[in-house]
Amino acid sequence: MAGIVHIFHAGRRGYRQRVHTECPKPLQQYTTEELYDRFRFGLDDINYIADLVRPQLHCRILRSHALTVEEQVLIALRFYACGTFYQVIADSMGVHKTTVGEVVTAVSDALARLLDHFVTFPNDGQIAKVKRKCFLLGDMPNTIGVIGCTHVHIQAPHQREWEYVNRKGRHSINVQLVGDADLAITNCVVRWPGSVYDAQIFRESRLFTEFQINRPDGVILADSAYPLLPWVMTPFPTANTPSQMRYNNAHGRTRCAIERLNGVLKRRFACLNYLRVEPQRACRITLACIVLHNIAVHRRVPLTLMIPQSPLHLWIGGAMRDAIVRNYF
Template sequence: MAGIVHIFHAGRRGYRQRVHTERPKPLQQYTTEELYNRFRFGLDDINYIADLVRPQLQCRTLRSHALTVEEQVLIALRFYACGTFYEVIADSMGVHRTTVGEVVTAVSDALARLLDLFLTFPTDGQIAKVRQKYFLLGDMPNTIGVIDCTHVHIQAPRQREWEYVNRKGRHSINVQLVGDADLAITNCVVRWPGSVHDARIFRESRLFTEFQTNRPDGVILADSAYPLLPWVMTPFPTANTPSQMRYNNAHGRTRCAIERLNGVLKRRFACLNYLRVEPQGACQITLACIVLHNIAESPSLTSMIPQSPLHLLMIRPTYGFPSK
């Protein structure tokens, strides 16, 4: 009997050694074209994005087989690119489903904090060049931006569900975007439920408040859902004269840049077609995709970032929900 007890204690009841499976290494096994197809970015771009978010995502140790920053960025980019279930991402990246959810949340928050760095409205020194690009696009003079809203569909939230039902009967976040002629995003508002009208989002935005006080040196083009202001030009509801028809045609050719921008954004990041998360998480993911879109559309921005981006930790993400 004593011998059996001795063997029992020697076996250390309940202990089982953890076995870690080898994770895929996309950066080593895929070509540049294959990386673009799966993650929407190449090797250099992925490393650049990883350096941007490294201060927030870097683990202090490698205990418990911790994910590297590059692996976290790849998991998030894979989700942004295809927008499928977490289980599918987990199977392809060699991690657990809950890990994918935590990584997407962490990476989205880190990228959202960079919003003010990558979204800038044209300055006084850039306005002349912006006007020229817009005029070449649609013969519309004095244009410095185009504005429109797009809906990011989400699953029915657990709280205030009715506020997120848009005019098409689907739950969504109504996202306001201002773009330039190069399809880069210069301003955004990501906070309002889908039932809120475009005009209200515009009136409540910081862009409206600032430009009402300090009128810009140019005009922003908008559709008929927006108010007509000295710095906001909308089309004629009914063109009765040849000059009004020419104006509407030029307005439409120029304003279609924001329609193309919305299409490119949702095609590049398919997750924005439907997000299976709560509204707060949907706003974070949308902001992250907006930052990544500008990185993809403006590669020259990489030269503007300092080598050590530790100061970016102090930049607050500009998202949230209106107070009741």
Template sequence: MALPVKIQVHAQALEQYTTEELYARFRFGNAPIKYIADLVRPKRQWRTRRSHSLSVEKQVLIGLRFYASGTFYQVVGDNIGVDKSTVSDVVKAVSIALAGLVNQFVSLPKDVQIAQTKHKFFLLGNMSNTIGVIDCTHVHIQAPHERDWEYINRKGRHSINIQLVGDADLIITNCVVKWPGSVYDARILRESALYRELQTNRLDGIISGDGTYPLLPWLMTPFLAATTPAQACFNTAHCKTRCAIERLKGVLKRRFACLNYLRVEPQGACNIILACIVLHNIATRRNVPLCDDVYDVPEPVEEPDQPLAFCQNEGLTGRIVRVAIVRHYF
């Protein structure tokens, strides 16, 4: 059996691969990799002149290789030519550095972006005044050493339940990455800074969510049972619009295979997830292509995390807003 070919990640490493080979191994091309290295350089520049020190570029490539493959640290190390402990240390450090940039790369649309976002959502699903779609998705992790029962989700697996808000271009505009898998989607929203902010300062637009979320003036959910043609049209438009968040989740997890299963403790998992969110937005904004037809294969719609009858909390003001939308647009 042929031995794996080591990836030589030295100063000229990027030049030895074609663009397609870089995408396949690291999910990014030459220029975006250099851009990412410059982003983390202030945190990852070694202050030593020892000959065996790792350059920032090499650290980034090690991190990107792990995010892209999701394989064991030992395998990443064997392929790249460093030991397992070095891969572990580098992935941890690079993830922390990238996670620290989340506020720089993840934000709701503002000013002129709002009108553009609404227009793109309208083209996508004929849903008016929409500036975002919301949903949660689980990232499976190994059983933690402490309080492991909190991380067991309804399917009996340990996970982190992450909340994502996205736009029609599949950019992540808000995220919450900290809750154990046993926590319901609606609670994650209720406890989030996003909820507190939007309950106080109304958005110039609405966010669309499925029936696991409460119906609020700024958060539109579908009718549980449409009783008129207009309500049925609203539900159809709502469903088409929400396809964006399903596609976003699919692209995120396929671009970074590590998100299928993380063999680290919860805090380390959260840093890796945040790093991948930052990288996803960088890739999407820079039109970095995927290596497969992921854009044509949406992620299967997940079953609700909780009974619809329990979480369909239709507040009066939310109902008024939804009725007005149906009346004026459907």
């Protein structure tokens, strides 16, 4: 009788049987190149990242189904790599949109907790090597790092919206980065609204407080938005002598490493071009991408080409470059 009642109610209320689709298996179905294109990391790198976050993500239960740590990492990496809507990630990974949001949050938090392990300023034993590599960039002596800020654009937040409007009229987080010649991030500040000036972020940073007391064995290169200090070198506003011109040129050639770093970071993790989340979550995602960026640098993970180059394009480009060199240099 109980069974009959159950059938009657099921029919009357229009219950549908839940159907679970099988999730894709990217680690088995994609080649190494395809993994780089979709997740920015290869098989060994993905397993390495999964082992790092395994203690915090092991057997998390989402919608009554356990996602493996590797599956959670792949979902998050896919989001970091393309930065599209959660629904698009969900469709490609065979999960629900809500699951994508929960996984991205969990993986981002787990990676952000590893920041102090992967983002470190060079110690006394590493300083000489860092100076040598920076000198090779542009003949700038005694350089131990380059500093600059980049804006991570976000959707308009629900609270204190006006604080996040930057000078270009867009909502953003203003992120301060210090990098080296290898484009590794050695220090970062990820917490300030887009309306805050670079110099204020710098003066409020722990790096500034520490180096004002214990001056480092070397200098950090900065643009004119930063103050000139014994350990922070900025360019001359107007170069009046040949020596000052040579200094400015060497300074610019070396400091451009921070611009390249910002470009590589956002090219590798396209989500940083626009995050549709509240500021606090945007900061955690940004920190996660910074940790992943340094992992990629240390493990020499290649940056895939976003624009494919055919042999014809390479030949034409090479011919044009040769013509410019021949006619102007």
